Amino acid sequence: MPFARAIDAEIHYEDSGGEGPVLLLGHEFLMDRTMFASQQAALTPEFRLVTWDARGHGDTRDEGLPFTYWTCARDALSVLDQLGVERAVLGGISQGGFIALRTALLAPERVSALVLVSAEAHEPTATELDNARRFLDKWQDDASRPALADHLAHSLIGEDKWYRSVWVRHWLDRDPHGTEIAAGALLSRDSVLDRLAEITCPTLVIHPTRSGVPRSHARTLADRIPTARYLELDGGHRTVNMTHPAAVNSAIQDFLRDHITPRPLSSPRVRTGEVPIPRKTPH
Template identity: 30%
Template sequence: MTSQTRTAITTGDGVRIVYRFDGDENKPVLLLSNSIGTDLHMWDGQVSALTEHFRLLRYDARGHGASDVPSGPYSLDRLGRDVVELLDALGLQRVHVLGLSLGGIVAQWLGIHVPERVDRLVLSNTAAYLGPANQWDRPIAELLEASDMQVTAERFLHNWFPARMLQGDDEVVEGFRRTLLATQREGVAGSWAAVRDYDLRRTATLIHNPTLVVAGEHDTVTSADHGKELAATVPGARFTVLPTVHMANVEAQAEFVDAVVAFLTEQS
């Protein structure tokens, strides 16, 4: 396996987006898109298994990780175009896309707006709509007024992982906690604004790329019903439910990777 250290592009609006490759450059590229409050390391546990089949392209979304943190609300259109500009800069015409949570929303945007850049889509623990919009205004305001990420970090962790993983000093959970605490509040708030303002319930019908929707049976952020509704909206989409909370890639790593690989490598 070959790997590459982090490097970056600069988008048309002047934001530096950090990315990295892992795996054999002769294999098909699989782009991984992250949830709010994480960076490209949210996929660390899956890299070894996935690089047996793919060259992975991971990136820190604007507002997260080592990428720039512009102020103000972000839009889904801007988050999607960040990915398009990344693919353009790297000379990648067509890739598989796997997105989880907000990453799954960005993946939907790609399937709707630039389907020619996408081979197959995996939409994990995500939804076509997370309204009503006004429910997001107070959390955004409270976060921007807070002195740090402490309260928001603990809320995220309890929404992401089962109780058994939150008890004690689970090494994986601690890694996510460190990332959350290091994330700038403006990045999370800006991304929440993108979630507040998006609604793909109608336009998701325009996705015609082969699509797998993965849901968590116990997910309280994007419920199994959200996943089922999304799968019913995307023409021909497949649907699978794993016995997890929100971070299905972490909690049920083997089952998650098996489902993703089986779908992405299936012969047409």
């Protein structure tokens, strides 16, 4: 398995290869790179898709110490360094979007465009913090964890029973302590609202209306980035890239063709219903 070496971690990634523009995608909290199976099927080989596991997730090896999303932003750059890639499109789902934003602020010269799904630039609200603390307290109880995992799956994924069952099994196999550490990064994230005007690269903001991210937060994210394009996906949950892949893939493909590479004359657009959902089990 390929790894990029950070100061205190080995960051696992998968690389589709190819000569197309590089799209580096980061996953949602408690998930891993396998959540992008549909994007890999639809967007390659036109684009070189690189997916990676954040600290505390997937096959990345770290020391189990607290970290921040700024640390993860440097990890993303380590992956690009390992691949010898100077500039790439960065994107992600929720947590992955939080990291991509910070990477663009940390090293704007390395980021050619951003794709942000179910993301925001705000710090956690007081309600989010209170709910998370109660959730994490119960998560430590072996008897309560299965019901909590099912509730979490419904919130993040929606009605897709196959994906829900796969990720519930995955979460129940995780070390509860590791979940606590990973949650620390999510809940201690800082606001970057005042720095959004620094981002000048083309940006696509996709807001699923049932993602749990307030619409006002998503609109603010798009409005404060000077070059942002905003798209709402009605009825989509947080992980809309898995459950509604055709709509997400089409939006990403059109955006990248408009801003990163000319649209090939012989390459058709991805339309709803044309791309099957690859059922790839998470690691």
